Amino acid sequence: MMAFVMAIMVLYSLDTSQVIYNKITSQNAADSAAETASLWQARGLNVIQQLNDFHYVFNETLFGVEMGELATCLAADAAVVKWAADVACCLSGVGAVLSGGSCCTAIPGDFKNAQSLCNICKKALPENKYQVSTAKQILNTQQLISQFWPALEVVFASQAAQQSGADPALNVVPNWAGGAIAKILPVSLPTSMPSLPNLPSALTPYALPLTSVSLNVEKKPGKYWPWRWSFLGPMGGYLDEIVLTDVVAPGDWIIGEATCATVFVFLSPQGDIPGSAGGPWGWKDSYYIGHPGYMTWVAGKTNETELAGLGKISWLNPASSPPADVNYWLGQSNVKMFNASAAIASSPTMEIPAVISLASSQVEGTGVTAEDESLLSELGTMATSLGKGSAGPLSTIQSVLGPLVGMVPIDSTPHLIQVYLPNGSPGTSMWIYH
């Protein structure tokens, strides 16, 4: 008898071992899923930030080029005036005599000079349009990424969980919840979700997010360079932008147009007035900024039939019936120690329970932004309120960037963090530290 009882204890230890193994496997799967999702989130942020930086450099480059070309408009104007004076001088006869004929001989050279300067001047407008349309396309690409990327997070996190040994999450979660609730309340819940019709097996989720997986980035206008064509910002009344955009640049262009167009028909037939097609000189641009919060993922293993079918023995578990395989192989349906009563067949059986595990992750680093002090501050507030990691990005942003004007570091990286429940409070799930 003692040996028999010990044998049963041995078999129960097998069950306990299986539960522990399932728990570790599910935790591995949840951790892997959480870090995979965080990885793809970080990749998405870095891609968007690279486009931000490209946008920023593109604006700066075009700014320099446009300024040079608009300055050339003044030179072109002077060259045209000189050419016209040479022509007048040469035609008057008196002037030609007084100048010794030099004004006549200078006409071809001055004409060529004026033509080349006007050709440079005339590029200012198409480049302004190029700048505006390219910025628009970059923003469209960023919008597409911000909307499409969360799907990559979910799909690849699910695959990571699957390859780590998790069971389909749509079976695990209700299975676990039903088992837990049935122990508290006298109700029975369905142990699996109804199967979704026409769901490809490749899309079967093996891990589910409990929190938002959004990149949490959005297009925002800023107050400073390079968001606006102003270094001074609102504190300086945008004085530099007003002078450059509303006075100097249009003045240069009007002068260049007035003189060059008189001599050379060079402007495009439409949109030769900044603002009608190419937008205003300079820009009041938008960039993407944002920082996602933490994510919490769940993965698990479904319940299993007890090893060796001990839970089917009636004196260990009176409310159970023998499984079909026991009946078949051992012919024990008539043996009294097994309870085959149909009336209690639906009662809960002893089994290896389903287990679930939670894992949280978040992206750490600068996030997505550009150089605007007010927006840097906003980003820092966002990251602090949404993030749960110990190394928040705010200090990084402030220490690295500060008042400097330069490209933002592309440094988003994925991290596993302590488990946080969807309401933001710390969870108690097992967390394996690396």
Added chain:
Amino acid sequence: MKLPVIANRSKGRRHRTLAGAILAEGAIGLCLLVFVWILFSYISYMSNNRIRANMSARYSAWLSGNGVSSTTSASTDQYAFLGDDQKMVTFKSTKNTLGFLGVSVPTMIVPNPYIYSNSVTFGTNSADINSDSPFPFNMLALNKLPFMRVDLMMTNFTMVSAHCAWPDVSDTYNTYLPPAISAVAALELAWEGGIFTQ
């Protein structure tokens, strides 16, 4: 009164028979207990091995995903298996490509869509067993009963394995744009650049 010789002999024989039965039952009971104890030891040992293998698989997969070479990842088994146990660990790392709708993601579109699936196998098989092996169950792996098929031998019954997968977290796209996005951006710039030819 002196009993007959025959009567004395029969009484002595009855006593000896009862003692033998008690001894036999005791021996059987003891054997059962020993058997159960051995079984319990085996299950505890194998359960422990399975859990150790699981933890080791996770750690090695995590290292692989963080850019540590598979050779180095294999040497990290020292954290889960101590001493001579390390000699019985087999490590395998597979670099899988993530897929979408059953189709692998081409690296030309999304760089490094990799996930490392690492497996750790621990234990001995019949080829590893030698005479000074410290494990008492190893001998069973070599047992072959008469007329027993070879495929029914318990060759790997002391082996456990576990696996875990981890993504390639060492590449966060922080130094380049994915080719698909770069190509679209280049086409867009070229298209917009056509303005200059007007």
